[in-house]
Amino acid sequence: MAEPFFLQPYFQEKIWGGTKLHDEFGYTLPSDKTGECWAISAHPHGPSTVANGPYAGQTLIEVWRDHRDVFGNASGDVFPLLTKILDAEADLSVQVHPDDEYAAKHEHELGKTECWYIIAADPGAELIYGHNAKDETELADMIHSENWQDLFRHVPVKAGDFFYVPSGTIHALGKGIMALETQQSSDTTYRLYDYDRVDAKTGQKRELHIQQSIDTTIVPFVAPKLDVTSQQYGASKVTTFVKAPYFTVYEWQVKGDLKLTRQTAPYTLVSVLAGQGEITVDGQSYPLTKGQHFLLPFAVKQWQLTGDLQIIASEPGEKA
Numbered sequence: 001m002a003e004p005f006f007l008q009p010y011f012q013e014k015i016w017g018g019t020k021l022h023d024e025f026g027y028t029l030p031s032d033k034t035g036e037c038w039a040i041s042a043h044p045h046g047p048s049t050v051a052n053g054p055y056a057g058q059t060l061i062e063v064w065r066d067h068r069d070v071f072g073n074a075s076g077d078v079f080p081l082l083t084k085i086l087d088a089e090a091d092l093s094v095q096v097h098p099d100d101e102y103a104a105k106h107e108h109e110l111g112k113t114e115c116w117y118i119i120a121a122d123p124g125a126e127l128i129y130g131h132n133a134k135d136e137t138e139l140a141d142m143i144h145s146e147n148w149q150d151l152f153r154h155v156p157v158k159a160g161d162f163f164y165v166p167s168g169t170i171h172a173l174g175k176g177i178m179a180l181e182t183q184q185s186s187d188t189t190y191r192l193y194d195y196d197r198v199d200a201k202t203g204q205k206r207e208l209h210i211q212q213s214i215d216t217t218i219v220p221f222v223a224p225k226l227d228v229t230s231q232q233y234g235a236s237k238v239t240t241f242v243k244a245p246y247f248t249v250y251e252w253q254v255k256g257d258l259k260l261t262r263q264t265a266p267y268t269l270v271s272v273l274a275g276q277g278e279i280t281v282d283g284q285s286y287p288l289t290k291g292q293h294f295l296l297p298f299a300v301k302q303w304q305l306t307g308d309l310q311i312i313a314s315e316p317g318e319k320a
Contacts, residue, residue: 002281003052003282003286004270004279004295005051005297006051006052006286006292007048007051007293009027009037010037010041010046010048011027011029011030011034011036011037011038012034012035012036013034014035015033015199016035016089016090016092016175017033017087017088017089018035018089020178021087022034024087024119024291025037026291035086035089036084036086036087037085037086037087038083039084039271040060040081040083040269040271040293040295041083041084041185042064042078042079042185043061043078043186045187047060047061048060048293055067055070060079060295064078069298070267071297072267074266074316076320078109078110079185080184080316081182081184081269081314081316082184082185082186083180083183084181084183085119085179085180085271086116086181087178088176088179089175089176091172091173091175092172092173092174093172093191093192093195093206094152094170094171094191094194095171095189095190095191095192095213096168096169096170096213097165097168097188097189097190097216098112098167098188098190098212099113099167103188109186109187110185111188112167112186113184113244114181114182114183114184115164115165115183115241115244115247115249116165116179116180117161117179117182117312118162118163118177118179119159119178119180119273120159121161121178124156124176125156125157125174125175125176125177126155126156127154127157127174128174129155129163129169129170129171129223130153130170131151131152131153131219132151132221133151133219133220133221134220135219135220136214139214140214144210146193148193151170152170157174157177162226162228162242164224164241164242166218166224168216168217168218169218169221170221180271180312182247182249182312182314189209190209190213190216191207192209194206194208228240233258233259234255234257235255236253236255236257236258237251237252237253238250238253238258244317245318245319245320246316246317246319246320247315247316247317248314248315248317249312249314250314251311251313252313253309253310253311254277254305254306254308254309254310257304257305257306258304258305258306259302259304259305260304260305262301262302265316267296267298267316268295268300268313268315269295269314269315270294270295270312271311271313272289272293272309272310273310273311273312274290275289275308275309275310277306277307277308278306280303280304280305280306281296288305288307288309
């Protein structure tokens with residue numbers, strides 16, 4: 001099928017969420033605490049639904065299960081990637097995710113390596129990215145003594161920044177940040193610190209996962225070195241933020257026309273962050289506007305983007 005699959009997102013209510021997903025993208029939200037838009041998802045906790053074509057009305061889970069040819073007969077029991085937009089009206093909990101081996105043994109799902117493209121950030125916004133412990137003993141001591149001030153690394157952020165967050169990295173988005181997250185399709189999070197917040201629904205503090213966090217945190221923390229590259233195509237530009245084992249992530253800045261050809265990946269995930277225009281596939285044009293998400297299946301080898309658009313796209317890596 002040489003046509004894009006447009007997807008209807010699934011929305012998650014979060015204690016730290018707000019209404020900016022409506023304000024920024026016009027989404028209809030289930031509550032005023034909607035913090036996550038699961039934009040391209042085949043995870044059972046929040047699957048996207050196909051909006052067009054012969055599989056309209058089916059979830060991405062069902063299409064992956066029943067029509068694997070759509071994805072170039074890619075292997076794997078589960079669709080490997082998940083794209084989200086996160087609206088942090090308050091600080092997220094400080095957390096860490098397991099790798100594949102630990103997650104398979106303890107959680108029976110994939111590990112979680114992820115990355116963030118910062119869509120917007122309030123003045124002075126920052127995130128937690130990494131830690132300062134020199135070895136595993138110091139890490140455990142600082143956690144058990146709740147020496148958060150010395151343990152966590154705080155990093156200021158602005159719109160357009162990009163962060164790669166491998167499994168085992170202590171991290172948290174801070175208040176006032178909106179980010180597009182590309183990740184392995186996993187919902188396993190080990191919560192290390194949650195600012196002693198009380199969940200209004202339960203009247204209790206949220207569960208922490210101290211031992212799992214100690215078990216899975218990589219020590220010492222070494223920030224990944226990214227080889228970000230850009231290529232100009234007339235007035236348009238393609239930036240490659242990361243080529244990693246689980247995914248490659250791009251930004252497509254379209255000014256006028258941009259013709260692209262997929263190289264080796266079997267499919268491409270696409271999110272429109274700004275602007276409007278159209279995509280032309282096999283002679284058929286489809287309108288694009290801010291807030292849309294779609295998948296270019298295996299049969300789509302080439303496409304043309306036209307208009308004024310900012311797009312984040314991703315493809316599965318060799319381990320996906």
